[in-house]
Amino acid sequence: MEYIDFYKNVRAISQLDPEVNEDQQNQIVSTLKDMKKKYLSTDDKMEKGKLNDKISGLANAIAQNETFIYETSDALADTKTFSKHSYDTLNPDVRSALPDILNKKTYPVTKGGKTGYEVNGNFMTLGQIQDEVKKVRIDKSSIDRYNVMRDDIIKNASKIQSSEFSDFNFRKIRANVYDNLVTQGNVGSMANNALVGNRVFRDDLEQAIARGTYKDFGITDDMIVDPTPADNNITPEDAKVIYQAIEQDEELLTNVLTDYLTQSLSNNHYTNLKPEVQKNRAIERQKMMQLNRPMQQRPTTPPNETLGKVITVDDI
Numbered sequence: 001m002e003y004i005d006f007y008k009n010v011r012a013i014s015q016l017d018p019e020v021n022e023d024q025q026n027q028i029v030s031t032l033k034d035m036k037k038k039y040l041s042t043d044d045k046m047e048k049g050k051l052n053d054k055i056s057g058l059a060n061a062i063a064q065n066e067t068f069i070y071e072t073s074d075a076l077a078d079t080k081t082f083s084k085h086s087y088d089t090l091n092p093d094v095r096s097a098l099p100d101i102l103n104k105k106t107y108p109v110t111k112g113g114k115t116g117y118e119v120n121g122n123f124m125t126l127g128q129i130q131d132e133v134k135k136v137r138i139d140k141s142s143i144d145r146y147n148v149m150r151d152d153i154i155k156n157a158s159k160i161q162s163s164e165f166s167d168f169n170f171r172k173i174r175a176n177v178y179d180n181l182v183t184q185g186n187v188g189s190m191a192n193n194a195l196v197g198n199r200v201f202r203d204d205l206e207q208a209i210a211r212g213t214y215k216d217f218g219i220t221d222d223m224i225v226d227p228t229p230a231d232n233n234i235t236p237e238d239a240k241v242i243y244q245a246i247e248q249d250e251e252l253l254t255n256v257l258t259d260y261l262t263q264s265l266s267n268n269h270y271t272n273l274k275p276e277v278q279k280n281r282a283i284e285r286q287k288m289m290q291l292n293r294p295m296q297q298r299p300t301t302p303p304n305e306t307l308g309k310v311i312t313v314d315d316i
Helices: 003-014 022-040 045-076 084-089 092-102 126-135 140-159 170-180 187-192 201-211 236-248 250-271 275-292
Strands: 109-111 114-119 122-125
Touching: 003 045, 003 084, 003 092, 045 092, 045 114, 045 126, 084 187, 092 114, 092 126, 114 126, 122 126, 140 170, 140 250, 170 250, 187 201, 187 250, 201 236, 201 250, 236 250
Parallel strands: none
Antiparallel strands: 109 114, 114 122
């Protein structure tokens, strides 16, 4: 099932009131009838006690399952915490089983006093299934940490006076981003979900690879291998393949993501400098450009070409 279809389904389920459908009602009635026959056919008090426990367990399992379906569908429908990347990286057995579970096309079972489902031949409790969903949720804590760093950068930049040093300390900030953000969070989640506003690192990098501007991300030519070299062109499809290769190299992905986030903070720094500070920086840049520009001499005509020649208006 594609993510968009999965999302529409769980969103619809999350908006329903918890209830037992007709198929489940029939199953419950049938199970209770069997238990009733067994209960009436025996005088063994221990056996009757076990049957009573099973009846109570069935009632608890039904209540637990309704709560499970409501909570799980609600979590899966929340795009702030569960994304397409979350769906793509979810345990494949759980991902395949969830539609039937949530649509009540399969029934819960109880083993060892715990309620759960058979997932690809293996019993998983309701809690274990929910744990698999939690593993792939969007790394909200990393988003919060990045926002704190960004707000701190903006605040400090706005305080800088025109007489003060105003350059962004890229090396120092990068070390902070690497140590306290990227290596502390879920790199896969940060790379594949919106972190810098509504921008997604993966999308930006794939576009840069297709445009040939990937060096802005700290990636060198030797890191990029065109999957289809015969056409001498990196297409958007090629860029996706290249990104997947980068993603498999955890160290490379971590460093490229660190550069990306640090550059974003740098942009926030320079954008939020006072107007007079920005003006002074522009003047200083202009001065440096003039100093670095090679001296140009006015072109002259060799003497032998002008000797004895009358210069007319047409010659000027």
